[in-house]
Amino acid sequence: MRAHSRAAALLGPLTRLLRGVRWYLREISGTADYERYCRRHEERHPGEPVPTRRDYERHLTRHREANPQGRCC
Amino acid sequence: MSVNEARRARPTPKTILIWTAVALVGAVSWGMVALSRGEEISAIWLVAAALGSYAIAYRFYSRFIARRVLKVDDSRATPAERHDDGIDYQPTDRRVLFGHHFAAIAGAGPLVGPVLAAQMGYLPGTLWIVVGVIFAGAVQDMIVLFLSMRRDGKTLGQMARDEIGRVGGAAALIAVLAIMIILLAVLALVVVNALAASPWGTFSVAMTIPIALFMGFYMRYLRPGRVLETSLIGVVLLLFAIVGGGWVDNSSWAETFTWSPTTLVLCLVGYGFVASVLPVWMLLAPRDYLSTFMKIGTIVLLAVGVVVTAPMLKNDAVTPFASSGAGPVFAGSLFPFLFITIACGALSGFHALVSSGTTPKLIQKESQVRLIGYGAMLMESFVAVMALIAASILDPGLYYAMNAPAGLLGTTVESASQAVANLGFTISPEDLAAAARSVEEQSLIARTGGAPTLAFGMAEIFSGVFGGHAMKAFWYHFAIMFEALFILTTVDAGTRVGRFMLQDMLGNIWKPIGRVTWKPGIWITSAVIVGLWGYFLYVGATDPLGGINQLFPLFGIANQLLAAIALTVCTTLLIKSGRLRWAWVTGIPLAWDVAVTFTAGWQKIFHSNPKIGFFAQRQLYADALDDGKILAPAKSLDDMETVMLNSTVNGVTMIIFLVLVALVIGHAALICVRAVRSPQPLPTTETPYVESTIIVPAARSKVLAGASTGQADRE
Numbered sequence: 175m176r177a178h179s180r181a182a183a184l185l186g187p188l189t190r191l192l193r194g195v196r197w198y199l200r201e202i203s204g205t206a207d208y209e210r211y212c213r214r215h216e217e218r219h220p221g222e223p224v225p226t227r228r229d230y231e232r233h234l235t236r237h238r239e240a241n242p243q244g245r246c247c
Numbered sequence: 248m249s250v251n252e253a254r255r256a257r258p259t260p261k262t263i264l265i266w267t268a269v270a271l272v273g274a275v276s277w278g279m280v281a282l283s284r285g286e287e288i289s290a291i292w293l294v295a296a297a298l299g300s301y302a303i304a305y306r307f308y309s310r311f312i313a314r315r316v317l318k319v320d321d322s323r324a325t326p327a328e329r330h331d332d333g334i335d336y337q338p339t340d341r342r343v344l345f346g347h348h349f350a351a352i353a354g355a356g357p358l359v360g361p362v363l364a365a366q367m368g369y370l371p372g373t374l375w376i377v378v379g380v381i382f383a384g385a386v387q388d389m390i391v392l393f394l395s396m397r398r399d400g401k402t403l404g405q406m407a408r409d410e411i412g413r414v415g416g417a418a419a420l421i422a423v424l425a426i427m428i429i430l431l432a433v434l435a436l437v438v439v440n441a442l443a444a445s446p447w448g449t450f451s452v453a454m455t456i457p458i459a460l461f462m463g464f465y466m467r468y469l470r471p472g473r474v475l476e477t478s479l480i481g482v483v484l485l486l487f488a489i490v491g492g493g494w495v496d497n498s499s500w501a502e503t504f505t506w507s508p509t510t511l512v513l514c515l516v517g518y519g520f521v522a523s524v525l526p527v528w529m530l531l532a533p534r535d536y537l538s539t540f541m542k543i544g545t546i547v548l549l550a551v552g553v554v555v556t557a558p559m560l561k562n563d564a565v566t567p568f569a570s571s572g573a574g575p576v577f578a579g580s581l582f583p584f585l586f587i588t589i590a591c592g593a594l595s596g597f598h599a600l601v602s603s604g605t606t607p608k609l610i611q612k613e614s615q616v617r618l619i620g621y622g623a624m625l626m627e628s629f630v631a632v633m634a635l636i637a638a639s640i641l642d643p644g645l646y647y648a649m650n651a652p653a654g655l656l657g658t659t660v661e662s663a664s665q666a667v668a669n670l671g672f673t674i675s676p677e678d679l680a681a682a683a684r685s686v687e688e689q690s691l692i693a694r695t696g697g698a699p700t701l702a703f704g705m706a707e708i709f710s711g712v713f714g715g716h717a718m719k720a721f722w723y724h725f726a727i728m729f730e731a732l733f734i735l736t737t738v739d740a741g742t743r744v745g746r747f748m749l750q751d752m753l754g755n756i757w758k759p760i761g762r763v764t765w766k767p768g769i770w771i772t773s774a775v776i777v778g779l780w781g782y783f784l785y786v787g788a789t790d791p792l793g794g795i796n797q798l799f800p801l802f803g804i805a806n807q808l809l810a811a812i813a814l815t816v817c818t819t820l821l822i823k824s825g826r827l828r829w830a831w832v833t834g835i836p837l838a839w840d841v842a843v844t845f846t847a848g849w850q851k852i853f854h855s856n857p858k859i860g861f862f863a864q865r866q867l868y869a870d871a872l873d874d875g876k877i878l879a880p881a882k883s884l885d886d887m888e889t890v891m892l893n894s895t896v897n898g899v900t901m902i903i904f905l906v907l908v909a910l911v912i913g914h915a916a917l918i919c920v921r922a923v924r925s926p927q928p929l930p931t932t933e934t935p936y937v938e939s940t941i942i943v944p945a946a947r948s949k950v951l952a953g954a955s956t957g958q959a960d961r962e
Contacts, residue, residue: 200475201343202343202346202347203478207472210333214333232471238527238532240763243601245736245741246595246598247356247430247591
């Protein structure tokens with residue numbers, strides 16, 4: 175029992191760290207954006223069908239097409 | 248008094264102890280860096296001095312700016328909250344936004360500038376990188392971010408027009424576009440100089456195009472939105488491309504990928520045009536992902552490498568070139584030329600374009616401008632310090648053999664060794680040949696532009712941690728590819744941004760060209776932008792005097808002039824909003840920046856030394872031509888005429904920049920005087936107060952919750 179809890183105590187911070195890294199990578203790369211968009215859509219337009227991921231990404235690309243972001247030197 | 252204020256007023260003994268320790272570490276490290284003479288010191292001291300200073304500056308100065316000067320107010324809704332549309336505007340976690348903002352501001356500038364500045368020794372460069380970022384660069388980024396955030400994310404150009412007036416605003420817009428052209432040309436020139444006659448580098452960098460196309464199609468048709476997965480595949484392919492470059496280098500294909508500078512220029516210009524007119528999903532977006540991940544990964548790797556290997560600095564603290572101003576890498580004395588050479592790592596006007604526009608529309612709470620604006624710039628400065636370290640751990644003889652212009656060094660290891668000896672340093676022909684062999688390059692002589700030097704330094708550091716000597720060639724080309732990758736991303740994105748700006752401006756004169764959907768309009772404006780930077784790139788690549796030492800000062804001055812415009816807008820807005828007593832926060836860096844850029848610009852135009860003054864240089868060659876003489880390094884009469892034409896174009900460009908920026912500053916000064924004299928505050932375009940409903944856990948923003956005008960004061 176005690177060995178188990180010690181392992182859990184060690185694993186706790188490690189899994190938290192890994193979960194944190196995964197969260198950060200998904201957020202910064204924009205992978206998580208679609209899920210957030212779906213949640214938003216359901217909140218604001220309940221009952222309406224949510225655009226598919228493909229449609230959402232195309233919409234985003236069209237937007238990026240018209241709003242270029244500079245990269246610095 | 249609220250709980251927050253009580254917490255603020257009484258620092259605990261623990262925090263006092265911690266901050267005293269940080270201050271001590273910083274002070275001792277600075278002492279080590281500044282006082283050691285004649286003996287080699289470890290690079291760790293530079294790292295510790297920089298980090299200690301950043302910590303103190305962030306904790307105290309940025310907090311002072313946020314609370315006292317800007318009076319950030321977390322009870323006030325940000326544009327992200329008010330206009331939340333899930334795309335343009337959305338409250339974004341501050342750590343995520345920090346990453347986005349850092350990726351957008353960090354580029355090749357902070358890597359290349361310090362490498363060139365190492366000519367004057369590591370001490371002046373490090374001092375300016377650290378002091379400059381604390382009092383100028385990070386302040387500019389943070390305040391522009393704040394001002395734009397209070398105006399729904401308006402761009403720097405729009406803010407200049409709204410707050411300084413139409414003439415000042417128009418001058419600012421034209422200056423921004425003109426400055427961008429030079430920036431793109433010089434960055435592209437760095438790539439050309441790094442890839443010329445290097446089949447390994449050329450192959451690896453060329454492969455990034457099919458890799459990006461593959462990623463683009465994969466993300467569009469197979470796995471929409473799976474950026475992480477796609478980028479991972481891309482990075483693996485990229486590493487293969489570097490290894491593949493090694494095979495190409497040792498095969499019969501080497502010839503096919505050995506390109507001259509002129510060929511590379513044509514390829515880059517063609518590529519820039521195609522990238523600007525193709526849909527973003529195909530090339531631009533995937534390259535951007537690839538470059539962001541590579542950038543952050545490599546910077547982390549470099550930091551780890553420096554700390555683990557703790558290399559010794561072989562460069563002098565201050566070289567004789569600092570006082571003589573006769574260095575081969577860039578001409579001119581320490582003031583002003585060191586400050587325009589380092590550019591991005593300490594103060595970068597380009598950042599003002601990123602800080603106004605996208606980032607301010609995503610901020611969740613006002614107090615976060617401190618982490619995102621000030622913090623991200625500190626990190627950029629740290630990258631510059633590491634670049635300076637990478638250049639300073641090289642043997643000075645090798646450094647000058649790589650960075651002096653070809654005209655001085657000649658083409659053989661013997662002539663280069665002799666030229667380096669004439670400069671007062673030593674490297675034997677055998678050592679020079681061995682250095683080139685160690686990274687499997689044909690030659691390292693006159694590989695100017697900073698990228699190859701940095702790559703060599705990085706290869707030394709990386710191979711000390713991973714793979715040893717056998718991996719050095721791999722790491723060298725890894726570093727070259729990584730720099731080329733994100734310079735090309737900047738060039739793509741910059742061309743596109745420039746095209747939109749031009750369409751916007753020309754649209755006022757002739758409507759159809761302003762339409763972003765009209766194909767001929769897109770082609771024409773793209774061609775104009777690409778043609779403009781392509782011209783300067785071609786000039787740089789073919790200049791008999793060695794283009795980078797001619798154009799880099801123009802680049803540095805341009806970037807710092809952009810910063811002058813940004814700081815002018817900041818100072819004007821502080822004064823207009825009744826904060827005259829705090830105007831020094833941006834006013835002092837502005838005064839310094841104006842002194843630096845206008846002195847440098849003046850010298851570039853009027854200096855009688857032909858190595859510094861463009862027109863003196865023109866005169867020297869014109870006189871020789873009249874006498875029918877050919878002046879080295881020119882080899883023919885055509886070369887002589889090229890030098891004369893280039894000097895004239897560079898000189899005239901310099902004049903145009905200075906006039907435009909003087910116009911902006913002059914108009915702003917008038918507005919400031921009017922604001923100070925006016926009994927009521929002049930109207931500004933700040934959006935009215937709306938109460939925020941977003942609650943951020945106390946721990947995250949406790950320091951600034953309700954600062955000054957905010958919640959705490961009203962309680």
